[in-house]
Amino acid sequence: MSASLNIIADLQQIWSYQFMQHGIEAGTLTAIVAGVTGYFVVLRRSAFTAHAFSEIGFAGAAWAVLYGIPPLAGLLIGSNLGGLGIALLGRRAANRDTQIGIVLAFSLGLGLLFLSLYTGYATETYSILFGEILGVSYEQVLETVVATAAILVGTGIIYRPLLFASLDEDVAEAKGMPMMALGISFMVLVAVSVSFAVQVTGVLLVFSLMVTPGATAQYLSRRPSWAMLASVIIALVATWLGLIFAFYTPYPVSFFITAEVFALYLFVRFVYAPLRLEKLQPGSLLKPPVDRSG
Amino acid sequence: MLSEAPAVTAQSTIITGENLSAGYGGKPLWSGANFSFGKGEFVAILGPNGAGKTTLFRLILGLLRPMGGSLRIFGSQPSRGNPSIGYIPQRHTIDTDTNVECLELVRLGLSGTKWGFNPIDHHDRDAAFEALEAAGAEDLAHRRLGALSGGELQRIFLAEALVSNPDLLLLDEPLSNLDIRRETELLHLVNNAVRTRGVTALLIAHNINPLLPHLNKVMYLANGKVATGTPSEVLTSESLTRLYGVQVEVLKDPHGNVAIIGVEEHHGDIT
DSSP states (O other), X not given: OOOOSOHHHHHHHHHTSHHHHHHXXXXXXXXXXXXXXXXXXXXXXXXXXXXXXXXXXXXXXXXXXXXXXXXXXXXXXXXXXXXXXHHHTOHHHHTOHHHHHHHHHHHHHHHHHHHHHOOSOTHHHHHHHHOOGXXXXXXXHHXXXXXXXXXXXXXXXXXXXXXXXXHXXXXXXHTTOXXXXXXXXXXXXXXXXXXXXXXXXXXXXXXXXXXXXXXXXXXXXXXXXXXXXXXXXXHHHHHHHHHHHHHHSSSOHHXXXXXXXXXXXXXXXXXXXXXXXXXXXXXXXXXXXXXXXX | OOOOOOOOOSOOEEEEEEEEEEEETTEEEEEEEEEEEETTOEEEEEOOTTSSXXXXXXXXXXXXXXXXXXXXXXTBOOOTTOTTEEEEOTTOOOOTTOOOBHHHHHHHHHHTTSOSOOSOOXXXXXXXXXXXXXXXXXXXXXXXXXXXXXXXXXXXXXXXXXXXXXXXXXXXXXXXXXXXHHHHHHHHHHHHHHHHHOOEEEEEOSOOTTTTTTOSEEEEEETTEEEEEOHHHHSSHHHHHHHHSSOOEEEXXXXXXXXXXXXXSOSOOOO
16 A cells, blocks of 8 residues: 555545554554653653563463463553552662562563463464554453543542652652552553553553653653643654554554654754753843743 | 840740650650740751751651650641641752753642642642742742752742741751852741741751841750750750760850850851
8 A cells, every 4th residue: 555645535545444443543542541641650760660560561461361361451460460569669669670670570581481381373472562553453442442531530630649749759748648559559550551552562662652752741841731741642643653654664553653752752852952941041141031821 | 145036925836845755666866855836936956967856857747656745736736747837858859850840849839739630720820929939939930840959949849838838847957058158048038938927947957057046946956855945045055065964065256156066066167
């Protein structure tokens, strides 16, 4: 298939395939969720933790495949158990790279064992590792709808306390906020988000939706709600463009998504942000006016 | 005679400690503390490292239970999450790559304890600006937290603590890492909040001298004991000798600065 210059006709053609429809639906929902939770992952410096979830989820998915259980169930169980464990260690412990790395390596090994025991098709393995968004079924889209709604509602409820705890843990604790409960809620939200993002990007590329858009958005706005919106838009556009590019080329969707977000990150980090920062420096001639408006 | 802030009249009591003792794991850090601080008083908490100054704050915040005696805050037992207390923790820092504007942190001092998503709240915003103004940090509102200097950050933390309109401010070594000019600036801001808002401020410090013009009371923790009173009562050779149990000499220069001689750590230096 090749793209014509008529964009409407191209999009109609893409939409006429059911696997593309499901891919776009699941991808859209996943991108929204990943964009929102990804902002907090970056703000709380939990990128490595989030990555560990996906690896633990991998062991869970491989185990599920071995027993004929849907891989998503295995992913959810694995990543949530991992999240719970890390949350119970406390936030300071959650940043101990070494311990997380040790658990991560063991999880990968465990996943490998389950896969070697599995005698079915290797495609299942491949899709867990690198994502298979074009293989998403109607049922999986429905599951993603439910998960997206749950994650957005959950994040909405803990939004302000979580932001407070992320920026100023000591004062939030002194103000009586339930830090352990907040930590567990956050880890569960990330674990579920990671499990669904894995469907799109796979275990190994989950950073491209969970971390890169959030990290890029931090340079675009200093207001958390705006930055979160930017993070969602980046994840959304990257997913849509990835699906479209993959439709017309023989290359995988995940590759396009990773390449797009990476290119945007580089541009924002090294071209856009330095230019903007220069303008906002207190020492510069143009002092930013104090903005009192909403 | 030490120069002192005017005595606060017609005060209502904010904090009372009676025969209070505190410690961890059954081992007391200090005991037998008796004190009473009224509304609008500025109190310095002094003492060597490890004497239990921060522990006193943990008791007041309800993060730790007293080992003995009684502690009353606003007439009742300390409880965690008391909205009438503003707090600046010790060695408080923000990661340098935090790309969030200062206004947001100050707002969270008020709204961070509320559940639910509410990005545009004009009440929060106005309160945050008022607190920023009180902390002399209005010009920092839209700067990013990670890019602030030590002095600027302390002003933002002060605004964050003031935004909920507390009756009691707990400041744990807000002056460490500040140069003399920033130190004086911040003290004036705290003193201003104390005088204009009637806030009671407890400030842990290592150097007493910049504080002296503002202080109503001093609480000195050392050697497992606590001495409380006006600066001229506590900062004398007799009083500190009694506290430390060894000969301590308090010297005063013509400007009213004090130097404490005879203990390992000097909490005041004649400059």
